Amino acid sequence: MRTSLRIELADAEGALMRLIGLVERRGFTIATLDKAAASNGQSTVTMMLDARDAARNMDVLARQVARLLDVRGVFTSDTHARIAPEIAAEAAAGPDRWRQACPPRR
């Protein structure tokens, strides 16, 4: 299943490499990747992802991405997947199509 992920990423050395590496390692292939220029020390990355097998779960990936120290916010456009209880409250906060998958770390 193809899903999109939008990530707000700090403009830090290695941040993009860390993000891409994690997504690939956790069992997703990156079909498209778009990164805007950084402003105010952060930039937005949007990816279309395909899971390598049926066992891969986008919500879990979103939470793994959110653990990265350089990630300021994670949004997913997939409205079907179940939302983990601790992030359900945040779901409403997402703009339109995008719901925030994880609260910011700090």
Add this chain to the structure above:
Amino acid sequence: MTALPATEIDDTATTAAAERPARRQTGAHAVVRTLEALGVTRVFGYPGGAIMPVYDALTGSSLQHILVRHEQAAAFAADAQARLTGKAGVCLATSGPGATNLLTGIANAYLDSVPMIILTGQVPSGLMGTDAFQEVDVFGMSMPVVKHSIIIRDPMRIPEMIAEAFAIAEGGRPGPVLIDLPKDVLQAEAYPTLPPEPRLEAGPSHPSESDLAAATALLARSRRPVLYIGGGVTLGGAVDAVRDFMTRTGIPSVATLKGLGCAHPDSETYLGMLGMHGGRAANVAVDESDLLICCGARFDDRATGRLDSFAPGARIIHIDGDAAEIDKLRRAEIGLAGDISAILAGITNDWLDIAEWRDLCVERKHRHAFRYDAPGSGVFAPAMLKQLSEVAGDDFIAACDVGQHQMWVAQHCRFSRPEHHLTSAGLGAMGYGLPAGIGAAMTRPDAKVVTITGDGSIMMNIQELATARRYGVPIRILLLDNASLGLVRQWQEYFFDENFSEIDLYDNPDFAEVAHAFGIEAFTVHSREEVPAAIDRLLNARGPILAHVLIDPRENVWPLVPPGASNADMMED
């Protein structure tokens, strides 16, 4: 940022140094002064070209530098210190080979969520990316196995960035943080300043009342609940909460390798380790349970066996400090991410009716208890390990290597606290035991620290006997010598048609003689009747000591769940 008082920044710690002209303060001094200011007292390391400025700045510092004999050992020793204290251990190496030698230790800390700071020298900034001498991209190489990593490019930001690295390593779910230090940054002029208070990660969230009520309701309906305890309990500081929950509810519990020691060792309802080398009572209880309360565990394949037949009839309540663990491998009916103690305290058990189930589990635990009456007069390793941990008592700390001996420790030793069981659980790295034992014995010289190792594993870091000797480390080494890579041999026996391929270590050196050559007291144990005296001698030794124990090469670890099989299908002796 506040500048440190002049007395702290200049290099006049000794009278001799006072007579030398004041030295220029560099990035390397800032590194050392920042570590001191953050309360670090000991670092494990090995010098070399790119990190030499830091070694230069160490002179006159209050930091104790422990010179290991291989960088991997620096990481393992720092790891053990961190597991015992909860504070980040620090290791230090040069660029290139020094940095690559650390990688196994970094991966080990990552997979077991151990807070660690790794300082690596790097070639000068201008040479980075040019394949310079001893240049490797350790920042890139280590990315999959660090919680975070940074390259410090501005010498003035050293205090701030190191302080933040410590906060990251120790905060939330702990992990290793690598700091790469280009040589020009270390040599540039810098004014050591006090590190600012780092920004902290958000603390664990608290679950909502409705989530707790849902968990309570699920528990009330359960007739066969089991508490499945993992290493996250220790990380979350929830050992007491788990013990209270067990006492309050009477729910039978099982533990993963990293969860050992969380339950009180004398608890009647604690059924032991589950999984591949788990006991029958533990695996059967999980198999029959209708509700699995997973507490700080991650459904690791060594614990679950075949995942789709793990606890097949159970609903799952998954409690974890790390939200990313929930639903990763097994979908939870209720996922509760946050402070484990608060969550457990919020689950009430007023309607719990499980007396029959609890009695059945406890009866099975006694019926399937391990037996120690092995025939013959040779040393029976499980019995020796059980006796060792019982004689050592609550201060027993085991630093294990990897193999059959590691599994015997897990099955047969008694641990009063989870931190007292130092084992390479996630990575399963042979070579961990000796350096981890050194790190542990330096951290807790008062405790009974014993490295339990095998004839294969000890050879992976045997050079560290020199470190134990140099610093007079109060470490006891119990070397269980079966003249083979026993765990691999056991798998070949059962799963590869007894095709014994490259596991025979018939030509091992005489390990007692090897220890003697390093200047370490050592003796050999040949038979069962020598065991009690050997244990006394080990535990009463003051400095490093090694007991070389000869055991039967055919001895196996039982029970055993074959790879890919369900935990219900365990093989027994």
